[in-house]
Amino acid sequence: xxxxxxxxxxxSNIAGTVDVAKVAEEARKLPDVAFASDTMYxxxxxxxxxxxxxxxxxxxxxxVVASCTPRMHEPTFRRTVERAGLxxxxxxxxxxxxxxxxxxxxxEANTRKAIDLVAMAAAKLTNDRGLTAKxxxxxxxxxxxxxxxxxxxxxxxxxDGGLEVILVEKTSSIGGKMSKxxxxxxxxxxxxxxxxxKMVDIAQHPNITLYAHAEVDDIQGYVGNYEITVNKKxxxxxxxxxxxxxxxxxxxxxxxxxxVFNEEIGFTTAINIPFPQAIPKKATIDPDFCRKLTSxxxxxxEKICPTKAIQFEQQDEKVAESVGAIIVATxxxxxxxxxxxxxxxxxYADVITSLQYERLLSASGPTGGHIKRPSxxxxxxxxxxxxxxxxxxxxxxxxxxxxxxxMYTAKQAILTKxxxxxxxxxxxxxxxxxxxxxxxxxxxRAMEEYGTRYVRGRVSMIYPMGDKLIVxxxxxxxxxxxxxxxxxxxxxxxxxxxxxAPQLAEKLRISYDSYGFYMESHPKxxxxxxxxxxxxxxxxxxxxxDIPQSVGQGSAAxxxxxxxxxxxxxxxxxxxxxxxxxxxxGCGKCIETCPFGAIEEMDFRGEKKAKVIETIxxxxxxxTSTCPQGAIQLQHxxxxxILAEVNVxxxxxxxxxxx
Amino acid sequence: MSAxxxxxxxxxxxxxxxxxxxxxxxxxxxxxxxxxxxxxxRVPCSGRIDPLFVVKSLVNGADGVLVSGCHPRDCHYSxxxxxxxxxxxxxxxxLPILGIDERRFEYTWVSASEGQKWKTVVEKFTERIHExxxxxxxxxxxxxxxxxxxxxV
Numbered sequence: 001x002x003x004x005x006x007x008x009x010x011x012s013n014i015a016g017t018v019d020v021a022k023v024a025e026e027a028r029k030l031p032d033v034a035f036a037s038d039t040m041y042x043x044x045x046x047x048x049x050x051x052x053x054x055x056x057x058x059x060x061x062x063x064v065v066a067s068c069t070p071r072m073h074e075p076t077f078r079r080t081v082e083r084a085g086l087x088x089x090x091x092x093x094x095x096x097x098x099x100x101x102x103x104x105x106x107x108e109a110n111t112r113k114a115i116d117l118v119a120m121a122a123a124k125l126t127n128d129r130g131l132t133a134k135x136x137x138x139x140x141x142x143x144x145x146x147x148x149x150x151x152x153x154x155x156x157x158x159x160d161g162g163l164e165v166i167l168v169e170k171t172s173s174i175g176g177k178m179s180k181x182x183x184x185x186x187x188x189x190x191x192x193x194x195x196x197x198k199m200v201d202i203a204q205h206p207n208i209t210l211y212a213h214a215e216v217d218d219i220q221g222y223v224g225n226y227e228i229t230v231n232k233k234x235x236x237x238x239x240x241x242x243x244x245x246x247x248x249x250x251x252x253x254x255x256x257x258x259x260v261f262n263e264e265i266g267f268t269t270a271i272n273i274p275f276p277q278a279i280p281k282k283a284t285i286d287p288d289f290c291r292k293l294t295s296x297x298x299x300x301x302e303k304i305c306p307t308k309a310i311q312f313e314q315q316d317e318k319v320a321e322s323v324g325a326i327i328v329a330t331x332x333x334x335x336x337x338x339x340x341x342x343x344x345x346x347x348y349a350d351v352i353t354s355l356q357y358e359r360l361l362s363a364s365g366p367t368g369g370h371i372k373r374p375s376x377x378x379x380x381x382x383x384x385x386x387x388x389x390x391x392x393x394x395x396x397x398x399x400x401x402x403x404x405x406x407m408y409t410a411k412q413a414i415l416t417k418x419x420x421x422x423x424x425x426x427x428x429x430x431x432x433x434x435x436x437x438x439x440x441x442x443x444x445r446a447m448e449e450y451g452t453r454y455v456r457g458r459v460s461m462i463y464p465m466g467d468k469l470i471v472x473x474x475x476x477x478x479x480x481x482x483x484x485x486x487x488x489x490x491x492x493x494x495x496x497x498x499x500x501a502p503q504l505a506e507k508l509r510i511s512y513d514s515y516g517f518y519m520e521s522h523p524k525x526x527x528x529x530x531x532x533x534x535x536x537x538x539x540x541x542x543x544x545x546d547i548p549q550s551v552g553q554g555s556a557a558x559x560x561x562x563x564x565x566x567x568x569x570x571x572x573x574x575x576x577x578x579x580x581x582x583x584x585x586g587c588g589k590c591i592e593t594c595p596f597g598a599i600e601e602m603d604f605r606g607e608k609k610a611k612v613i614e615t616i617x618x619x620x621x622x623x624t625s626t627c628p629q630g631a632i633q634l635q636h637x638x639x640x641x642i643l644a645e646v647n648v649x650x651x652x653x654x655x656x657x658x659x
Numbered sequence: 660m661s662a663x664x665x666x667x668x669x670x671x672x673x674x675x676x677x678x679x680x681x682x683x684x685x686x687x688x689x690x691x692x693x694x695x696x697x698x699x700x701r702v703p704c705s706g707r708i709d710p711l712f713v714v715k716s717l718v719n720g721a722d723g724v725l726v727s728g729c730h731p732r733d734c735h736y737s738x739x740x741x742x743x744x745x746x747x748x749x750x751x752x753x754l755p756i757l758g759i760d761e762r763r764f765e766y767t768w769v770s771a772s773e774g775q776k777w778k779t780v781v782e783k784f785t786e787r788i789h790e791x792x793x794x795x796x797x798x799x800x801x802x803x804x805x806x807x808x809x810x811x812v
Contacts, residue, residue: 069684070701071676098687099699103778109667109695116698502733509735511678513772531677531735531771575703595737620736621707625746637703642712645700649671650719 002034003122004060006051007096007114008042008067014101019111023066023096026115030122034058042067048080055084062086062128064121066094066114072522087130089574089636092121116649123644131574131635136615138224139324140565143168145216145504148176149547150539151329152198153554154561158327159207161562166321167202168230171260172213173278174199176331180261180355182362182369184547185411186442192277192364199279212280217318219507222596222618223534224324224570232317236285236293237271241309244273244281248301248310257289259366263356265374266366271301271310276364283309325534325561328518329554330504332495332540335390335398342461343386343491349375350469351462351489354385354408361415371419373488376467380423380487383416384471385409386459387429391494400515402494404546406433409492410446417450425452426484428459428473436548455482462489495544508535517543528557536560575636576617577624583631584609590623590632599623599632668722668788672699673708675739678729681771691778694785697725705729705766706739710750717759720796723788726766727780733770740768762791 005027009015020038027036035058041047042065051063063081067073070093078088094117104110140163144155147169159165167174178184179199181191202208211230218229252269259268261275270289273281283301291298292312302310337353338346345351350373352360363369373380387409391402406429413425427446432454434440446452457474464470471484497516505512510530511519518541521529528536536557539550564570577590577599586608591599598616602609610632621634630639674680680701686693702708705728713724726747728740747766754761765784769777 069680069687071681071684095684095699095701098684100695102687102690103693104695105692106695112667113695113698120698120700506732509737511681511733511771519772531681593742595739618736620704620739621702622704622736622739622742625707625709626742634703634707637707639709639711642700642702642709643715646671646712646716646719649698649700650669650716650721 001032001061001126002059003030003032003062003064003125004051004054004058005033005036005064005066005118005122006042006054007036007038007118008047008065009038009040010067010097010101011041014067014097017101017105017107017110018096018114019107022111023114023118027064027118027122030119032126033122034060043073043076048076051077051080052084055081055086060086062090062092062125064092064094064118064125066096066118066121068097069095069099087132089131090125090128092125092128094118094121119648120645123648124641127638127641127644128636133571133574134614135569136224136572138565138568138570139322140164141166141321141323142325142327142561143226143228143321143323144327144329146170146176146329146331146539146541147174147202147210147212148329148331148539148550149178149195149198150331150545150550150554151176151327152195152202153551154327154329154538154558155208156198156201156205157555157558158561159205161558163207163561163565165205165208166323167208167210168214168216169210169212170215171274172235172282172284173274173280174202174210174212175277175279177355178547179275179277180263180358182358182365183411183415185407186436186438188411188414196277199277203279210280211319212282213284216504216507219326222616223564225615226323226326226534228321228323228326230319230321232319234287234314234316235282236287236290236310236312236314237283238309238311238314239280239282241307242282243307244283245306246273246283247304247306248283249273251300251304253298253300254289254291257286262359262366263353265352265356265359325536325564326508327536327538327557327561328504328508328510328541329538329557330498330501330541332544333498335396335493335496337389337491337493339396340389340491343389343459343489344462344469345491348462348464348469348489349373350487351491353491353493354405354412355493357412357490361412361419369419371416371488378487379420381420382484382486383423383425384484384486384489385413385425385427385492386471386489387427387492389491389493390496392430398494398496398515400544401433402544403433404544405492405494406443407436407439407546410434410443410452412490413446413452414450417452425450426471426486427452427454428471429454429456430458436546457482495540498541501541508532510535517541528553528560534564572615573619575619575634576614577612577619577621577632577634579610579612580631580633581609583629585629585631586610587628589626589628593622593626595620595622668696668793669720670697670723670725670785670788671716671721672697672725672727673702673705673712674699674726675705675728675735676701676703677735678733678771679705679727679767679769679777682727682769682773682777685771685774686777689774691774693778693781696785696788697781704734704736704739705743706734706736708743708747710746713747713750713764714757717754717763717794718757718797720794721763722791722794723763723765723784725780725784727769728766730768730770760791760794762787763794
């Protein structure tokens with residue numbers, strides 16, 4: 001076998017702390033290595049051309065590139081060797097950047113380590129053989145999980161692109177956080193006026209099936225062919241029959257149900273439609289507060305419903321759906337503001353969250369758009385906004401910046417002046433972060449045109465005095481303590497990962513970071529993909545985002561799905577298990593252990609043998625390490641290939657000790 | 660190619676592609692400095708790791724073997740890491756029977772985001788191996804002894 005080794009400088013990223021020329025020189029001494037050189041940027045066009053030339057010139061059978069992590073450029077180099085006429089699996093990578101040059105300062109030690117990694121890759125390559133991908137059909141339907149603005153955008157783009165879309169929303173209406181907003185920054189246009197039409201499009205689009213009040217229960221399968229079970233939670237109302245007329249909500253005597261849409265300022269009826277523009281506009285019964293369901297008495301709604309839609313006996317229903325791709329747009333939750341005890345959130349009625357304030361500002365909110373203090377219903381005069389509540393604060397485990405709080409606070413300060421011209425707003429801030437288009441101008445307007453007083457400093461405590469709240473903090477620009485007599489305090493709460501996000505990630509087999517936000521495949525170059533093929537991310541489930549970013553990402557995820565579905569058949573990854581019929585004794589242990597049910601029993605000349613179902617095998621290799629006979633081998637990660645690497649690393653010491 | 664025995668020992672790492680290998684990459688991207696003794700072998704899943712690989716490394720002269728996979732319930736292949744845990748736990752109790760100090764073997768869970776944790780894992784394990792010192796290597800004397808034993812059987 002003739003192997004070519006290419007050691008990449010990666011500019012100074014590798015060459016700075018690894019003697020790349022020495023690595024190439026040592027590589028030349030390895031068995032089977034016919035050619036070795038160092039190259040400035042192996043992944044660049046001249047770098048790749050150099051590899052192709054060398055393959056042709058030296059008639060190479062396989063290539064080792066020592067550069068960055070294979071998670072970055074393995075596909076790039078596989079295509080390169082393929083262009084030179086080799087099988088793309090006759091290629092190995094030695095990770096001498098992330099695992100060597102970037103983590104060690106000692107050049108000599110780094111060079112030794114790099115030489116070892118190259119030798120391991122070359123040893124594995126001598127055991128490699130060419131693999132050929134097979135094709136399989138794809139199911140061109142897509143599931144969008146989450147009906148916020150990112151999910152809505154993704155669903156509409158996919159549906160307009162001709163795909164059949166299944167949109168699953170946990171609550172009884174789509175719209176997400178955006179539907180709760182009064183106005184949006186920096187244009188101050190009405191949130192529901194721009195979101196509303198999109199929500200209606202979802203309801204009316206012939207290609208979209210909407211499951212509201214439903215959750216994803218189980219996900220099986222692989223890219224192109226996912227089998228998903230959706231749990232449609234009981235609404236106790238036949239949504240086919242319900243017209244959303246709202247008569248039931250007027251007559252319901254139980255008025256203590258949590259008004260989730262209005263952020264729990266006030267209550268709603270046990271049977272309710274979350275808000276007037278809800279999609280679908282259907283009634284849902286809250287079983288915890290419905291008198292018929294809790295005590296068996298009442299049933300008023302059933303009597304007056306003109307379409308006889310009430311079904312008290314309704315049960316959760318499981319629906320099976322098959323799709324080829326999944327877009328996750330499950331959004332975020334707000335930080336629990338009661339964790340800041342010194343701000344008195346939860347204790348003082350007039351300390352509220354920004355989203356609650358948003359509902360107070362909204363004409364469709366519980367106060368009809370009039371700003372009233374929750375405690376006594378009076379109009380506030382001094383409104384204090386406190387930023388970074390649950391953002392940029394290590395002490396509450398939220399060291400990251402939530403990104404949009406500076407902007408929505410500026411917006412709310414402006415709106416406060418619009419609603420109450422006599423009022424005065426104060427904003428306690430750490431830094432102003434306004435990096436979007438027209439964003440900085442907007443915060444300046446809040447200060448200069450609307451007279452909002454920005455105080456740089458943290459609030460140390462809030463305490464009541466009479467019917468006022470005293471906000472005590474520091475003004476770090478003035479170097480003094482300040483006290484503000486506030487009528488209303490609004491906490492600009494930060495964003496955190498949605499509750500249950502890790503559980504869904506486990507079902508989807510995608511990674512999440514230490515805060516619960518889903519991890520993209522590459523933070524810069526693959527921002528909407530996950531490491532699971534066919535699963536894409538949109539919106540704040542990946543990290544806090546404002547509306548334009550969420551919409552942009554929703555469209556990006558949709559375009560990824562459309563790209564995936566632009567082919568009728570997908571190529572399967574040939575790095576899957578293969579059974580050696582002669583060795584297989586038909587014990588069935590592999591069948592038992594395979595998590596995907598990808599191995600089945602077959603009859604071979606009257607004997608029981610294992611058989612891999614190629615389209616289902618995911619290439620984990622659990623079967624390979626289970627098989628007592630070594631009969632089932634994961635291609636490209638066979639026992640021989642891995643042991644070849646072990647031998648390079650460890651055999652040496654044995655041989656030396658023989659001397 | 661041999662490591663300078665005084666400063667560097669031979670530690671073999673078997674890492675799953677999705678979590679721990681990613682975590683090691685994250686540590687690299689974050690420029691978290693680590694000892695250089697460890698060489699990593701990438702496998703698709705910790706469930707792919709045959710205890711044989713660990714034993715073979717140790718018998719052939721590795722001073723330490725570190726296995727790392729996804730956190731329980733966070734496996735890219737649903738449950739590969741549970742298989743790994745069972746096998747490796749069993750292996751741990753067998754190592755002393757093979758005459759291998761079980762402290763030379765360790766398995767951990769590190770996710771792709773935990774670059775800092777990976778650095779700590781590498782540092783701690785390397786430190787432990789250095790405390791244990793180089794593993795006993797098979798030499799001519801031992802081979803002769805083994806041959807003699809066989810002859811008596």
